[in-house]
Amino acid sequence: MRKTRKITALLLAVLMLTAALGGCTGGKSAETASPSASAAVSAAPVQGGELTVGIAQDLDDSIDPHKMVSAGTREVLFNVFEGLLKPDTAGEMQPAVASDCKINDTGDVFTFTLRDGVKFHNGNPVTTKDVIYSLKRAAGLDTGTPLINGFDEVKSVEAPDDKTVVVTLKKPDIEFKAMFTAAIIPDGNDPTKETIGTGPFKFASRSPQQNVVLEKFDGYWGTPAHVDKVTYKIIDNAETLVMSLKSGSVNLVAHLTSAQVKELGSDFTVVDGTMNLVQALYLNNKVAPFDNVKVRQALCYAIDRQNIMDMLSNGKGAAVGSSMYPNFKKYYRADLADVYKPDVEKAKSLLAEAGYPNGFTMDVTVPSNYQPHVDTAAVIAEQFKKIGVTVNIKNVDWGTWLSEVYSGRNYQSTVIGVDAASLTARAMLERFVSTSTSNFTNFSDPEYDKLYAEAAAATDEAKQVELYKQLEEILTKDAANVYIQDMCDYVAMGQGVQGYEFYPLYVMDMSKVYFTNKTAA
Amino acid sequence: MKKLKNSHRAPNYNLIWGCVITSIMVLMIVVSFFWTPFNPDAMSYAEKDLAPGGAHLLGTDNFGRDIFSRVMEGAGTTLSIAFCAVAIGASFGTVIGGLTGYFGGAWDEFIMRINDAVTAFPSILLALVIVTITGSGRTNIIFILGILFIPSFARVVRGEFAKQRQMDYVKNAKLMGVKPGRIMFVHILPNIAPVLLSAVAIGFNNAVLAEASMSYLGVGVSQTEAVSLGRMLLDSQAYWMTSPWQALSAGCAISILILGFALISEGLGTRPMWRPTTKRRRKQHA
Numbered sequence: 095m096r097k098t099r100k101i102t103a104l105l106l107a108v109l110m111l112t113a114a115l116g117g118c119t120g121g122k123s124a125e126t127a128s129p130s131a132s133a134a135v136s137a138a139p140v141q142g143g144e145l146t147v148g149i150a151q152d153l154d155d156s157i158d159p160h161k162m163v164s165a166g167t168r169e170v171l172f173n174v175f176e177g178l179l180k181p182d183t184a185g186e187m188q189p190a191v192a193s194d195c196k197i198n199d200t201g202d203v204f205t206f207t208l209r210d211g212v213k214f215h216n217g218n219p220v221t222t223k224d225v226i227y228s229l230k231r232a233a234g235l236d237t238g239t240p241l242i243n244g245f246d247e248v249k250s251v252e253a254p255d256d257k258t259v260v261v262t263l264k265k266p267d268i269e270f271k272a273m274f275t276a277a278i279i280p281d282g283n284d285p286t287k288e289t290i291g292t293g294p295f296k297f298a299s300r301s302p303q304q305n306v307v308l309e310k311f312d313g314y315w316g317t318p319a320h321v322d323k324v325t326y327k328i329i330d331n332a333e334t335l336v337m338s339l340k341s342g343s344v345n346l347v348a349h350l351t352s353a354q355v356k357e358l359g360s361d362f363t364v365v366d367g368t369m370n371l372v373q374a375l376y377l378n379n380k381v382a383p384f385d386n387v388k389v390r391q392a393l394c395y396a397i398d399r400q401n402i403m404d405m406l407s408n409g410k411g412a413a414v415g416s417s418m419y420p421n422f423k424k425y426y427r428a429d430l431a432d433v434y435k436p437d438v439e440k441a442k443s444l445l446a447e448a449g450y451p452n453g454f455t456m457d458v459t460v461p462s463n464y465q466p467h468v469d470t471a472a473v474i475a476e477q478f479k480k481i482g483v484t485v486n487i488k489n490v491d492w493g494t495w496l497s498e499v500y501s502g503r504n505y506q507s508t509v510i511g512v513d514a515a516s517l518t519a520r521a522m523l524e525r526f527v528s529t530s531t532s533n534f535t536n537f538s539d540p541e542y543d544k545l546y547a548e549a550a551a552a553t554d555e556a557k558q559v560e561l562y563k564q565l566e567e568i569l570t571k572d573a574a575n576v577y578i579q580d581m582c583d584y585v586a587m588g589q590g591v592q593g594y595e596f597y598p599l600y601v602m603d604m605s606k607v608y609f610t611n612k613t614a615a
Numbered sequence: 616m617k618k619l620k621n622s623h624r625a626p627n628y629n630l631i632w633g634c635v636i637t638s639i640m641v642l643m644i645v646v647s648f649f650w651t652p653f654n655p656d657a658m659s660y661a662e663k664d665l666a667p668g669g670a671h672l673l674g675t676d677n678f679g680r681d682i683f684s685r686v687m688e689g690a691g692t693t694l695s696i697a698f699c700a701v702a703i704g705a706s707f708g709t710v711i712g713g714l715t716g717y718f719g720g721a722w723d724e725f726i727m728r729i730n731d732a733v734t735a736f737p738s739i740l741l742a743l744v745i746v747t748i749t750g751s752g753r754t755n756i757i758f759i760l761g762i763l764f765i766p767s768f769a770r771v772v773r774g775e776f777a778k779q780r781q782m783d784y785v786k787n788a789k790l791m792g793v794k795p796g797r798i799m800f801v802h803i804l805p806n807i808a809p810v811l812l813s814a815v816a817i818g819f820n821n822a823v824l825a826e827a828s829m830s831y832l833g834v835g836v837s838q839t840e841a842v843s844l845g846r847m848l849l850d851s852q853a854y855w856m857t858s859p860w861q862a863l864s865a866g867c868a869i870s871i872l873i874l875g876f877a878l879i880s881e882g883l884g885t886r887p888m889w890r891p892t893t894k895r896r897r898k899q900h901a
Contacts, residue, residue: 333852353677357856404660405678462833465853472678475839476658487839 139593139608144323147604148335148344150463151492152303152328156286159277160232160241163496165371165513165600169348170326172601173308173319174215175277175291178206178225178259181517185422185598187271190316191220191278191292192259201266201553204274206259213313214280215296222253227281229261242276243532244520266553272518294319294605303328308604320593320608330463330492345591348602350584351466352407362586366410367596369583371511372417372522373467375458375474375576380536381506383456388448390573394434395441396481399578402473406466410582416566417512417522419580421598425519425562430570431577441481453482457506459499462489466581467509474509474576500534511581513600519562520550526565526574537574630882633816636875644691653681655688655842664858674860676851682861686868689842694872696757696836697822703761705815708768713799715769716776727773730766738763738821739828746834753836760825764818771814775807809883816880820873827869844869 153167159175162168180190189195192206212220232241233248240246249264263270280290289297294316295308306326310319327344329335336354338344339362355364375393377384384390399413412420415430445453456478460471468489475485490498499505514521524530527546528538542565549561570577585594593607652672659679667674673682715723733741742759749755776799779785788798804811829835830845838846844865851861 333855336853351853353853353857357853401658401660405658405663469677472838473658476656476678479656485839487837489833489838 138610139320140610141320141608143321143609144325145321145346145591145604145607145609146325146327146344147602148329148338148347149326150328150330150332150335150349153300153306157289157297157300158241158285159279159291160228160285162515163500164492165511168513168515169600169602170306170308171277171291172293172599173295173324173604174289174293174297175279176293177275177277179271179274181272181275181597181599183595183597183603185517187275187517191225192274195271195274197268197271201268202263204261204263204271206261206274208257208259209315212292212315214292215290215311215313216280217313218280220278220292221281222256222259223281225259225278226251226253227283228278229259229276231279232276242273243515243524243530244270244273244518245276265551267550268553268555269518269520269550269558272516272521275516295324298323317605319605321604324604332463332465339586339588342588345588346585346594346607348583348585348594349466350586351469352410352582352584354465355584355586358586362588363592364584364586365594365596366582366584368412368419368421368580369511369513370419370421370598370600371513371580372414372419373470373509373511373578373581374414374417375471375507375509375578376512376535377507377575378503378505378536379538379574380503383448383450383454384507386448387572388444389450390576391434392441392444392448392481393478393483393576394573395437395444396483397434397474397477397576397578398436399431401436401477402470403579403582405473406469407582411579413579414577416570416577417526417575418519418566419514419522421580422514422517422519422522424559425522425566427563427566430566433570434573438480445481445483453484455484455486457486457488459488459490459495459505459508461492461495461510463492464510467511470578471509503534503536509578517599519559523562523565523569526569535575537569537572539568539572542568542572627882629878633875633878633880633882636871637879640690640872640875641694643687644694647684647687647691651681651684651687653684655680655684657681664854666858667860673864674858676847676861677854677858682847682864685842685847686844686864689844689847689865690868690872692753692836692841692843693823693826693845693869696753696760696826697819699757700760700764700822700826701815701818703758704764704818705768705811707761708765709772709804709811711765712769712772712774713776713804716773717780717795717799717803719777723773726769730769733763733766734770739825742825742829743832743834746829751829751834751837753840756826756829756835760822764822767821768811768814768818771810772807775810776803779803779806813880813883816876816883819876820880823869823872823876 149166149170151164151166153170154163157171159171162171176190178190178192179187179195182188189209191209191212193209194207196205208220208222208225214220229248229251230236233245234240235248235251247263247265247267247270249262252260254260278292279285283290294311294314296311298307298309300306305328308324310322327338329338332354335347336357339347339358349369377390379385403409403411403413413431414420415433416427418426420426445451458471458474460467462468471487475487478485499508523546525532526535526537527533527543545561545565545568549558549565552558552561587594590609590611591607592610595603595606597603657680662675662679664677665671665675671681671683673686676682711726715726741763745759746755749759785798785802788802826835826843827845827848830843831849833849835845836843847865848862851865855862
């Protein structure tokens with residue numbers, strides 16, 4: 095009798111321990127909300143409601159639309175700030191604060207007509223003064239340091255009358271049109287102190303590491319948002335993110351993995367696209383052994399992209415071979431994805447030629463809040479074992495990643511996704527110019543620099559596209575990085591939430607999301 | 616004579632079961648040095664997320680790795696870290712505790728206050744703080760845990776030594792002119808063995824838990840260094856709902872490891888296995 099009781103107690107203890115350790119962060123299991131909501135899939139939008147969105151990382155320390163570092167910041171601020179132009183879901187530039195955009199024949203003068211009735215979130219109408227201030231600030235015309243990469247091309251910003259703004263470039267650059275998505279802010283405004291834009295949502299509040307709150311802006315010039323309020327909750331633990339979705343405390347989460355989607359079950363609306371970024375094992379080209387092109391090429395031959403995609407997302411995603419993602423069709427070169435086919439023998443012989451016949455040990459720094467990158471690193475580590483390269487994975491938090499890897503360039507290699515800040519080829523390719531401030535891989539090739547300068551100056555669009563494609567090829571041939579894929583992007587929405595649309599940019603447009611039933615709202 | 620006395624009592628179930636469980640685990644770990652059913656690191660897309668049963672006794676994880684093989688190797692990693700940490704803690708703790716307990720005085724007070732200061736912090740918390748300075752990794756964890764375990768051993772040993780030094784056999788030995796070192800480690804130490812062994816068993820428990828917790832929090836053994844049970848728990852988190860066997864396997868392995876040691880320490884502690892003896896008395900009855 096005593097024995098049975100003891101054994102039962104032991105068993106219970108074992109189970110409790112397992113549960114306690116296993117459930118540390120994922121504690122509560124989800125009580126899914128009313129099933130009636132799932133019936134209303136194709137229901138019409140209901141205006142109003144408060145939407146809660148789960149995001150994996152906090153915004154940049156200070157909110158400055160001209161100085162956004164992380165893609166996570168951009169995808170939130172897309173709803174708050176607008177430029178003279180704004181991309182649509184097809185990637186075309188649509189007029190926003192400006193109602194019209196003309197480029198002269200030589201490709202160096204842009205003339206904008208301001209749209210009537212565009213208001214800032216503080217209620218003031220947008221004037222040419224504000225536009226001039228914003229563009230000058232972005233270009234650093236008064237300070238000498240451009241805030242947005244590439245904006246130093248602007249020579250002058252002038253307003254011949256109170257409805258027209260003329261921007262003159264130092265040299266012809268037709269592609270610069272896409273740069274006019276740069277946020278328009280009020281004259282004299284310091285966005286790090288006061289966040290004022292013209293977008294469909296206005297910035298309400300922010301608690302670091304907790305949340306960012308946006309409210310619907312009633313004076314918006316365009317199609318107004320459906321929901322009244324969007325709260326971005328910062329949940330940096332992947333498991334908690336899923337649990338929050340299941341418990342209903344979060345309505346929408348983007349950038350989920352296939353495993354997370356599987357866990358959600360059928361009560362959610364899940365849409366998939368690609369993330370419009372280039373995930374790669376980015377190498378610090380200045381640090382041995384990655385300063386040797388043969389080593390880099392060996393690593394390219396050693397990875398099996400399809401295997402990574404299989405493991406991570408059951409084969410979804412698109413393999414890439416250079417710093418350009420497939421949705422950017424104009425510049426994308428599909429052939430580059432096949433330059434390095436998995437070939438262990440070739441990789442080994444390249445390593446031997448480079449003087450590492452027995453391989454080496456390398457560090458891969460990954461941001462631990464992005465499970466797909468962490469998992470990719472684990473698969474890569476296993477694949478590199480075959481060529482004798484031992485991988486040591488270093489998990490760091492996002493803040494450390496930004497300061498150590500991105501800004502500090504103090505790392506060996508990292509798995510991360512790099513996206514385009516604007517819809518230009520330059521947004522992807524400029525960072526590999528040896529003098530670029532965002533060249534965190536320390537890639538340096540005189541030929542690349544020369545071609546890039548040529549491409550940027552081209553006035554003929556066809557020729558320019560051709561040059562950019564050549565640049566992509568250099569990155570592939572030089573094996574600047576071990577390119578992997580444009581990752582599959584799942585967006586899951588809770589009951590009664592609809593309307594999410596994908597852009598060829600890394601943004602989340604909240605103005606199109608709506609609730610389908612009053613109760614959920 | 617001993618046998619006769621013990622026969623009146625029920626067998627020491629705690630000790631027996633503790634030893635059985637621990638030996639099974641240790642046997643499994645020793646086997647894993649030479650053989651595991653599958654390569655614990657080998658990934659396979661075709662065998663992703665398989666449920667337990669069939670070729671894979673405990674199923675496979677999200678990378679198609681055999682969980683049983685990983686548990687075998689992970690238990691080895693965890694136990695070897697625990698072993699080294701306890702070895703450091705116990706040996707230094709015994710020497711420090713023995714010296715202060717035997718000699719007493721100002722040094723005793725001083726060292727024990729340092730001890731108090733270190734014990735005042737939860738050891739895991741302190742370990743986490745140190746890890747942020749030294750960096751993680753197997754060797755670092757061993758040293759950090761080892762050093763953090765010294766106070767608890769020193770405290771136990773000191774108390775015992777302070778008690779034993781009042782006893783007649785120690786006084787006699789002193790009168791006979793035996794050197795302090797010999798008295799401490801040849802005369803006294805064997806007499807406090809049961810207490811010390813019990814402390815070692817508890818220390819093992821703490822070390823296993825500490826290592827698992829640290830790896831679970833991502834600051835322990837790095838995922839590419841070796842398989843560790845704590846790390847397996849961390850990795851399995853995302854799959855807790857869809858393939859719970861991942862988390863359960865790792866969690867149960869930790870629990871069973873701890874259970875074995877807990878039972879042993881219980882068995883040693885509740886019933887005196889040895890009675891205080893002097894060398895002479897033991898010889899007489901031998």
